[in-house]
Amino acid sequence: MVEKYRCFFFFCLPALFCLVLPGFPVAEELQDGKIRQEAMDTVFSGREEMHFTISWTGGVKIGDLFLTLKRIGNDEYEIHARITDYGLFKFFYPVDDVFDTRVRGAFKLPYQYDVLQREGRGSVTRRQSLYDQEKLVVVYRKNDSPEQAFDISRPVHNEFSSFYITRSMDLEPGGSFVVPTFADKKVNEVKVKVGGPEDIDSPFGRVRTLVVMPLMKFRGLFDKDGDTIIWLTDDLCRVPVKIRSKILIGSLTAELDDYANPACERY
Numbered sequence: 390m391v392e393k394y395r396c397f398f399f400f401c402l403p404a405l406f407c408l409v410l411p412g413f414p415v416a417e418e419l420q421d422g423k424i425r426q427e428a429m430d431t432v433f434s435g436r437e438e439m440h441f442t443i444s445w446t447g448g449v450k451i452g453d454l455f456l457t458l459k460r461i462g463n464d465e466y467e468i469h470a471r472i473t474d475y476g477l478f479k480f481f482y483p484v485d486d487v488f489d490t491r492v493r494g495a496f497k498l499p500y501q502y503d504v505l506q507r508e509g510r511g512s513v514t515r516r517q518s519l520y521d522q523e524k525l526v527v528v529y530r531k532n533d534s535p536e537q538a539f540d541i542s543r544p545v546h547n548e549f550s551s552f553y554i555t556r557s558m559d560l561e562p563g564g565s566f567v568v569p570t571f572a573d574k575k576v577n578e579v580k581v582k583v584g585g586p587e588d589i590d591s592p593f594g595r596v597r598t599l600v601v602m603p604l605m606k607f608r609g610l611f612d613k614d615g616d617t618i619i620w621l622t623d624d625l626c627r628v629p630v631k632i633r634s635k636i637l638i639g640s641l642t643a644e645l646d647d648y649a650n651p652a653c654e655r656y
Contacts, residue, residue: 429557431625434652435460446639465493468549490549498522499550545571556627580604591630597623626653
């Protein structure tokens with residue numbers, strides 16, 4: 390089940406990068422894509438905390454997602470994500486997973502990604518990915534297995550860093566862009582469509598949002614059976630108030646319960 394939770398981040402914050410990074414090939418339709426610096430400065434203000442409730446079809450709560458973004462150095466940040474089960478799932482299939490992504494530089498690219506998965510009765514899995522964005526290589530290791538090196542064609546994000554950098558993009562309703570994301574041991578280019586505006590309910594009352602819809606052609610971390618939709622507040626904070634993804638049986642929805650960012654006091 391936890392593999393399905395992570396699908397929320399594979400809406401692949403696509404293009405971001407290849408859109409604006411000088412010296413790298415860019416598809417013609419993406420030339421106008423760019424990072425909105427004011428949004429990036431707000432999102433990466435120093436510390437941001439979020440809590441989501443994860444529900445299955447019909448509103449049945451099955452877990453919690455905690456996200457923390459914090460500065461750890463000069464233009465270096467750590468994205469800490471923790472997923473835990475809820476209710477009866479604790480007895481049938483306990484889950485307590487931690488994902489740590491370290492990013493740096495003007496485009497907040499990952500250079501280290503550590504995963505600790507504690508699922509089921511006593512099962513523990515550790516995974517690490519090291520990104521050399523200059524030499525275009527990703528080195529991957531699972532538990533005590535030998536390292537695997539994968540060549541990449543351009544700088545890439547993982548599912549978590551791409552989520553944050555996507556929020557920093559210049560999102561125009563009706564527009565679209567592609568984001569290179571390293572998944573399934575290869576670079577995948579995911580087209581992201583931007584819709585809206587749309588008013589929805591949130592912990593802050595009724596808010597105006599932009600609708601971000603990634604179109605994924607790869608399997609990723611779960612057996613998806615439809616598109617993922619993300620609702621971001623239509624302001625510089627780009628707060629993700631809701632995320633929904635269809636799966637083979639029903640759908641999963643992550644709804645924001647709590648949010649804190651000194652640069653976004655209105656929330």
